[in-house]
Amino acid sequence: MPELPEVETVKRTLQEKIVGKVVKGARVFLPKMIKHPPAEEFPGAITGREILGLDRRGKYLLVRLTGQFVMVVHLRMTGRLTYTAPDVPLAKHTHVIFELDDGHELRFQDQRQFGTIYLMPEKELNRISGLRQLGPEPLAAEFTAGQLGDMLAGRKRKVKEVLLDQTFLAGIGNIYADEILFVAGILPERPADRLSEQEVQRLYEAIRSVLQEGINHRGTTVRDYVDGSGQQGDYQHRLRVYSREGEPCPCCGQPVIRIKVGGRSSYLCRCCQD
DNA sequence: AGTCAAACCTGGGCGC
């Protein structure tokens, strides 16, 4: 489910609900979801801490806690983190419940059980390799087209594979990669280092605009994604090519096709992208 | 180094 715009939306929706709340307890029903500390130590380690704020890095959600501790959550494909009243019946695949001092719960559910939760001192966050190795934030003010051009130089892999590489840029996944490449008018199989200066500029602008659009529409719900209040996103109605095999290209009307790139389904228009 | 497939899981959808 969740790429940068979805994780950003979860962050924003949870922010208004849980900042300032104290964790009164935690129940772990599926220990393997807890990667650190050992699951049996996790409830004791988080109980009593106040939630100071929420941040996002790439697709990672960071919950800042008192005592310089941070809980790091990655939702992977089907994870959900929702602020829920305690009388709401437990949804299937609910693996961890946090009890908050306002009587509500923060519930983590994950059908496919790929999600991860860490709790550690802020200073040790770099022990999480996926977090440590993340590339730049594509929406950061400091990220420029010139920088993107430098980063692409010498990259012989397909441009879509590069966009999906979290050590290259943080937060782009399969849906937004296809949308970005369509908006930029670039085929996903193009070698990354063979884009013209103009194409790099278009790619940069598409990365920024498509991710921002996704956030503005509260993310994309293709299947499982919901935000921190359990609400679906809206951006699925605005997708141009992703999951639209056979439908007319919004630009030229030719059918959208699906191919495999880097092992992932990729949707594109042969007419509008080259 | 680069590329590919498999692995981690559950469940939906399709053809037969």
Place this chain on the structure above:
DNA sequence: TGCGCCCAGGTTTGAC
């Protein structure tokens, strides 16, 4: 109704 297959927003690992 059921079986078998393919598919799914992600990331890591291990084999060539």
